[in-house]
Amino acid sequence: MTDLTRLTAAETAAAVASREVSAVEVAQAHLDRIAAVDDRVHAFLHVDAEGALAQAARVDAGELTGPLAGVPLALKDVLCTEGVPTTAGSRILEGWRPPYDATVTARLRAAGVVVLGKTNMDEFAMGSSTEHSAYGPTHNPWDLDRIPGGSGGGSAAAVAAYEAPLAIGTDTGGSIRQPSAVTGTVGVKPTYGGVSRYGLIAFSSSLDQAGPVARTVLDAALLHEAIGGHDPRDSTSIAAPVPPVVEAARQADVRGLRVGVVRELTGDGYEPGVQARFDEAVQALVELGATVTAVSCPHFVHALPAYYLIAPSEASSNLARFDAVRYGLRVGDDGERGLEEVMALTRAQGFGPEVKRRIVLGTYALSSGYYDAYYGQAQKVRTLITRDFTAAFAEADVLVSPTTPGVAFPLGAKLSDPLAMYRQDLATIPSNLYGGPAMSVPAGLSDGLPVGLQVMAPVQRDDLLYRVGAALEAARPFAPTPLQWETA
């Protein structure tokens, strides 16, 4: 019998639609898979078996139909799920059950997607390894002693370990793409405003964007289409149709496409094995009929400092909502202590070290006397980075780079050096600052570990990512996760 956990989302949906298998069987196979391996991978913070089987039964009853009906999915724990625990990887929200669904969650439910549970993440999406989760790290299915990337390491690991064919991540500085690169999966940050942020627990509101994680480019496109589109509940949501991503993934055609290699995102600082796989993938695009040129984006070297001023500033403001009054933890309310003291005690106990570091950094960057030199200057540099993109897109239809400077590093290797951790996002941050879409697709292996190639496109041209990704996938099939630890 076919192992249902190895099917793609498209294959699963077709099998369910033709009644070859039931959605309940598919859901149960994935729940069994989670029970068998998640003690070692730790991709999930919460598994909702009851909810998943109930949703699958509705699909089998014909109540819910569509291109992804009956397909299981792992949802990052930063998106609200009505009645189902949502922690954002933080102690401060331990045990909280949201009173409503995020728009992404609601659209998944309406599409007949079966949400298996909530995935692990760096606390409030701040990190590149999931080691900043208050509930312990996720392990990379390619090598359990290595990081699965972050912040969405749980989502990427769940997909790579065949615990789910699809997952949702969120990407503020690379939190979908970097985990995808190091787990050999496909991850897409849509155009900012392309997917609703309603019910997404905010980290940095001008940068946050939810998007798909999958094992194939077509699966990512199907999920992108299901969650995308205008939402009146998010005032930054784009009032235009989702770009034709599924059609682009099916075409997989790069003939005549102008591909720009970003000089500032290659060479120094990138591991030789990563650079070699990247160069080979670019060569493959040439063989498929694309034209490749080198482009320069001189301000990209300032993207990292700009990001580490803008994102913590916005976070310090957004995380003020954790006030020990409306939801979550409350510490030290003994009848003697006043409100402010209870608030300060609660936040000190409820937030982990990385979150505190960023709140204090952001508070500093926003304080009078420093505002112009830090936050204000970072916003101006953001404009220059956007202008670099605009100029580059006059010469090329898409830009490419390695997604990450290196392959997955060992757990613990960068935990005591925040700057080394921040540098993981060198290549992914520019697209967040600009707002354009970007994808990471597998580009082969270096020392047995996955390497990702990043494709970046102009705002609202998400379809171009899928053309390039699908063409590469067809020319250079992605390596399946070896899962040696399962048989060892």
Add this chain to the structure above:
Amino acid sequence: MSQITRDEVAHLARLARLALADDELDGLAQQLDVILDAVAAIGQVTDAADVPPTTHAVPVENVTRPDVVTPSLPRDVVLAGAPEAEQDRFRVPRILDEEA
């Protein structure tokens, strides 16, 4: 040169309502010094002087909707998530001093 002192970190922590322990303050002062050193390089981007700031990736204009009442979340459902509720309200710790 040191970018930030321990006293400054303690002040920022008070502003951000974080009751940090002494050892946390020591650690943060050191780490923030290194981080600020790295991000301070942004001041050297001289061609940013006459550039308008970007506050948002996509230009945002006022977004309005028809002034129609839609249902809110049920009160008991919202209060169920609160650390303390009383008489259909969020219960907060003491706000005023006794003598106030």
